[in-house]
Amino acid sequence: MSERGSGERYWRSLEDLGDDPRFAEIAAREFPSLLPELADPRTRRTFLKLMGASMALAGLTACRWPEERILPFAKRPEGRVPGTPERYATAMELGGVARGLLVTSYDGRPIKIEGNPDHPGSAGATDSIAQAAILELFDPDRSRHPSQRVGGAHERRERADYESHIKGRIAALAGRGRGLAVLGEASSSPSLARMQGRLLRRFPALRWYEYEPVTRDNERLGADIALGAPLRTHLDLSSADVIVAFDADLLTGHPDALRHAREFAARRRADDGAMNRLHAVESAFSVTGAMADHRHAASSAAVAAFAGQLAAFVLGPLGELPRGLAQALARTEGRATAPFVEELADELRAHRGRGVVVAGPGQPPEVHALVHLMNDRLGNVNRTVHYTEDPGPTRPSHEAAIGELAEAIRSGEVETLVILGGNPVFDAPADVDFAGALGRLADSVHLSLYRNETSNACAWHVPRAHFLETWGDARAWDGTISIVQPLIEPLWGGVSPIELLSLLGDGEPAPGHDLVRETARGYLGRGGFESAWASALHDGLVEGSRLPRLPARPDPSRVARRVADWWPPVTPSETAGLEIVFLPDPKLHDGRFANNGWLQELPEPMTKMAWDNALLVGKATADEHGLRSHETAVVSVGEREIEAPVFVMPGQADGSLAIWLGQGRSVCGRVGDGVGADAYRLRTSGAMHRAVGASVRPTGKRHELATTQDHFAIDLLGLEETQRRRPELLREATLGEYREHPDFVRHRAHTPELHELWKPVEYDGYKWGMSIDLTACTGCSACVVACQAENNIPVVGKVEVIKGREMHWIRVDRYFKGEPDAPEVAFQPVTCHHCENAPCEQVCPVAATLHSEEGLNQMVYNRCIGTRYCSNNCPYKVRRFNFWNNQKATTDLEALRHNPEVTVRSRGVMEKCSYCVQRIEAARTLAKREDRRIADGDVTPACAQACPTQAIVFGDLNDRGSRVARAHASQRSYAMLEELKVKPRTRYLAKLRNPATDGGGDEHGGHA
Amino acid sequence: MGDPRTAAAGSGRLVGLLAEYESVDPLLAACRAVRDAGYARWDSMTPFPVHGVDRAMGIRRTILPKLVFVGGLTGALGGLAMQWWMNAVDYPVVISGKPLFSLPAQIPIIFELTILLSALTAFGGMLALNGLPRLYNPLFRSVRFQRVTNDRFYVFVEADDPRFDAERTRKLLEATGCVALEEIRDVEE
């Protein structure tokens, strides 16, 4: 809360910029003072641009594309009213798959991203990466201008420079375009495909390569083996009773994860007394593993072996096991088959047509082939499993492509290379030595959002437009086409890949808008194009553009042949050494988001680790090699080695190490530089997902990891106490117990009889409350980032997180249960419970926190003097204190992302979850305007809106029919720490598990 | 022992006679004498509170305790009223779902305010009743009087006492066996 003085100063400066006063009015609340930034002419221009954009969208003055119209979302009133947010549908493409989004724009500034409810992939939900895209848009470290390498360093250039350069090259090129090559990212954009086609027609000799470091090619190859074509597999978990996942993180680590999570959770609420059952066989502990009813930790290779054995057990009894395969699988090298595999097989056969077997991208093609075979023979295909065409069926694998390109460069076949996005110098397989190859190239152009490792190695760098700045299109996992429409003019004059291609192809850059419309004419049909286009923009997707489902039968003999050659997989052993599994960073994907503070600071669901990646090691392996958490170790595969901090992870398979790719960036930005260890340096082609024969040795060097939760890393005393309390805090039961004792929650803890000492306060208006379903929560943490974006929550940095000063208003507690080598995991999101007898309130000497008429526990920043007493007295420890001026580092540019409906907190004040009161107030205003009560569903807090499984429900408890009221009435509903009689408004729905070996309420709730 | 008829300190208006004693006993005797002689405007000065001098001088009990009681009462009621008005009347807010006003929570502050105001009254009252601070006092002009904080005891009879008569009073005091007798005079204007 900057004081009046600076407010005034701010005023004048903005006026100087000559902007729309209304904009200023909103912005006034945003950033204390512009003066420092204004000294810099470039920033000044930026602002003029920004204001321009804001007014463009406000339809006030001329803008870049006058003839272009951006239609507000259908649910919003037509015509713009300053100070009222509008929402536009758009999409974000990652790894060639579109996420349907709905972006809230405030007077021309996109400030919040939500899922598009109409989009088949998201159905209104989002993941943390999409949530964080806003931060990326306003990241001051983004590349701000083109540049050219002169000698060693890059020098600033203008747009005209690289355009003329490219034109020059094109002219110089031999007619057929020999020597010209394009390296693209995986993309499903119809426009890009069209531009690519045009380019290839113009330059038949042009070479087009596609490389994606986090690749799912094994799925394609597997399908190719089994089905004869690289078909794409779609799962329908809503109709699956039994799910078997081999190293497959369906719920967070899959392009269609949002849909999976939603469908999966829908089958677990057990209101009808039935639940699906999930088996996970995996090496590293994934969210899917955490949600599994049975999880088996096994090295990635052993997982493959289990898949093979399962195939044998499944197909054998069905008489469907090809001979060759039978013989092959019989060769188990004396490895005893685990009993669970047999049980699994029986269960799958018992649920024919209602089961799913799936393998992850890390598993070899052969395993995928087997999986296809199993699904087919179990009659799951066309019930729980569907096949469609995969975009770009003919392309070589990413792994092969990057290798070939490097070769082509070395052999001089490629003289000019245009790289569309990506960062191959950083993330190409280590043995390819792409950097070296690129170094030989005289002429290379790199289009990217940031100036990264690859940009520096290229002759030219061209700033790329953020997807919120530019026009484009992309397909969702199921093929549905979404139009990517900009919400703001490019801040740094960046261009999109299709715009660059148009420059390449036609020698003249066409505006992205035209290109996309041009493409759209193809799939929107001639008739009534404008209206079709309009509704496509409205809804954020093109109706009926889903890829058609294809019938496909696997060819057993081919599968048998391929598997036989490959079988058996090499599992870790004395001879083979350790195995190391390379996983995409759960937050940074392939590393492209490394400069995103929100993602860096987000505690990873399983390890609760922020700001780092680590060598994940199982307890036994750790003890064997003398590895300790928070100390570094050197991992070596062949002659390649890296040093990385160790994190002893319960449930990590013995003999198998895991590490996330994407950290350890060197040319990234203020946030991402030098964070974590670069695992790409260990990854070679042929071992893109796992390498064998790895060895590890501890260095004993201390490396503090920023973990926000310390179970298994604290003294025995605390550990035992944690285990004692867990069943009371996070109540759970098996389905059997639940059926036996529907009221089991009441027996999980002994709550003394609670008496009123005085007449309790009556709440007869609205009575806001929240319910969180622990059965549905996957711990994915999208809610955390969503809350951060909605409520202007600052990023504090690794050191502060280690000190325990993270600012997240909602946190997801992760509890382990059982043995460190095979633990069960449960997640529990915790945020302000808005207790009716809030203990924080009575201790505040200045009444800075107190109750509203609707029972909200109000925190008033401008009254707070910062005694921190409330935080001490909060049993849930959900209050967050601004120990520093956390906004100090926030540039005015970043400040543009701030939600103007929420005060930006100053130093020395307490803050906490407000149930998104700004959304309640907005709904109230709307309801008043329409002269009605606020209806159920009118108010959705950011966390609930983002949640893929709808585990969080919010509403009016006085409205008997509301979802939250019904949830609170449920038998599974309980209040955490009820015995304190703080009367929390947030209650939990107990977690249910559905293990196959379910005694059915063996003990009476297991009194803690 | 010096001559009792010492020269008067200063030459201004006579404000009174100061008799000096070496110890407690003659002082007490002198006090009784002066008291019995019926003087009203007189006093005795001692280095420390002398036991029994009050009776010897016939000093009546001070009203200070009553003042302090009133002060304390004001503090208590004031504290109670303040908290009640501020939290329950002027801007009532729901805090931890508790009643707007409940005595237990208010007691500590009521108590502290009671003590505070009583103490202030006691201190202030003492000063006021004693007419302190009184930086100028004719007695300070006497060199001899400096021993009042050391080891000597004095009786001082003011000149504006109705019964005061330079000669008779002097005789009376001399009779009490003072080691010295001195006329105290004011500064001349």
Place this chain on the structure above:
Amino acid sequence: MRRVTDRGTDSTPYVFPKWANVLRPALALSVIGLPLYLTLLVTFGFSARTLNVGYAPEQPVPYSHALHVGELGMDCRYCHSTVERSRHAAIPPTETCMNCHTRIRAQSEKLAAVRVSAETGEPIPWVRVHDLPEYVYFNHESHVSAGVSCVSCHGRVDTMEVVRTVQPLSMSWCLDCHRNPDPHLRPLDRVTDLAWEPEDRVETGRQIREATGVSPSTDCWACHR
């Protein structure tokens, strides 16, 4: 047995001048007066009434509300069109001015800035008069639609040559009305009629409140978030 250890006896003492006794009443006075004075200083010195009221900055364009509203009788909402639909009673874009001034006083000196703005598209840098702290969320819509007139907060703008702050715009001032809205409520069609004055404000207000069920909140989060 007299040991003259006391060095005081043979020295002349320092005697304060007689006027020094005036110190006593002075002391007493300051002891009681000082805290009182400080309290009053904080109370009134820091009050918004002292700091805010009367702030009347010079505007880039000498726009006279007295002329446009007072004499020509324009409605507030002609320019501040969003007041009923938004938190902000937006300052009008230049076009709004030019709607008339392309014809009326088209060459006036005073309007130079407006014409420039209309040509270049550069907005007119108006100076803000009614400024609330960043942490205060005031919503024009909900007030105007509840029957609170512009005049309640902005005063008789229709008589102002230069707009100035007439109300303290302090929290306690807001609360006065939120606790007892009656004197400030009026029929919706009278909201922008700054001169309107019912015979009995309170009574009119009471009836309107009972009719429309207006009940202003005194919750913190009604204005602070």
Place this chain on the structure above:
Amino acid sequence: MTTPPPQRAYYQVPDQDPSRRARLVLGYDDFSSVNDAVARIVERPRPGAGWYVGFAVSSALLLVLGAMVTYLVTTGVGVWGVNQPSGWGFAIINFVWWVGIGHAGTLISAILFLFRQQWRTSINRAAEAMTIFAVICAGVFPGIHVGRVWFAYWMFPLPNQMAMWPQFRSPLLWDVFAVSTYFLVSAMFWYMGMIPDLAMLRDRARTRGRQIAYGLLSLGWVGSSRQWHRYEVAYLLLAALATPLVLSVHSVVSFDFAVSQLPGWHTTILPPYFVAGAIFSGFAMVVTLLVPARQFFGLKELITVRHLENMCKIILATGSMVGYSYAIEFFISWYSGNLTEAFVFVNRAFGPYSAAYWLMVTCNVVVPQLFWFRICRRNMLVMLLVCMLVNVGMWLERFVIVVTSLHRDFLPSSWGMYYPTWVDILTYLGSFGLFFFLFMLFCRYAPFIAVAEIKTVMPLAHAHPPEESHG
């Protein structure tokens, strides 16, 4: 040392029979020699080198405190080690510790005065001074520990444009009232006691400066019996008021913890336990200061071994009470059947901070047991050592209470550790600077001993069997 005290005693004084009791004032046969003994300290043209060294050191530390506070206020509470869950750290620990120390003074003066314990006379002045300085040090911390110091005045009920008032249910607010009341009352009590002695210094003053200074401070006191009368009544009343106050203050401080609902804080035993602890540490500090003081300023005859011995006895008693509280806390936490509560105490003794806990027990419970032995009670060195350890122990007690309860409360997910930063530590050391800076000045310029009161307990002060003729 000018006048070697003649070896003449007063056997005729009834209540001073040496066969039963040691005398309170040794050697001095008349009033003026007492004056000399005390005034000498003040009148020395320049004090000993020791004083200068001490003053230099404490001034330096005071500067450190200033620097730390400036750094804190300009940068933010983040410079401290506090975090979530440990919202409080050194600041509150030091506050409670200093306030505790600030108890002995008023206690010695007031309660012993009410109980007519004449042995208080020669130590009460120093003790009161110590009280006030300790409370000043204590007052610093709650002041600076808030996030927005510049708004701390909102804790006082001043009318303001927000129309907001303090929230009187908050123990923190009770604290504000209690501590400020305590400071004012102690200060008045102290100053009032000094008035006659300041007058003494005035009358002895040689230089004009001193004459004016002490003249002003002594408010024109002439020691008239009518003044003495009101003076004594007022003094008695203040004593009577200060006594419940002194007990209430630390009770209120303990409410900061007891009224919250944290396991380990939320216990009814806290008030008595805190008060006992406060007296305990307070007396320890008095001894720590007086033992060297009587040495340097040659007051052995006025502050006799008997004074110190009596204090040692009190330390022994209160120390045992504190020990008892530790035990009871443990018992109740188990007996209550409240497992969360029980864990806190087990965690105190065997958790990450167990070292602090056991050191505390040693210093506060074990070491004072030495005072069962007369030799220890009369040996200056032992006394000094024990008392210093007691103060260390009492600081650790507050550390244990504040930190161990916060760092592991209800939800294991939000458990954490608290580590002080260098700023924390320097601020704490700085507060010693403030304390000794003031104390040094006091020693140098104020009557270190209540002369007028000493005189009242001297045999000379009492009328011989009266030749009273009539009543």
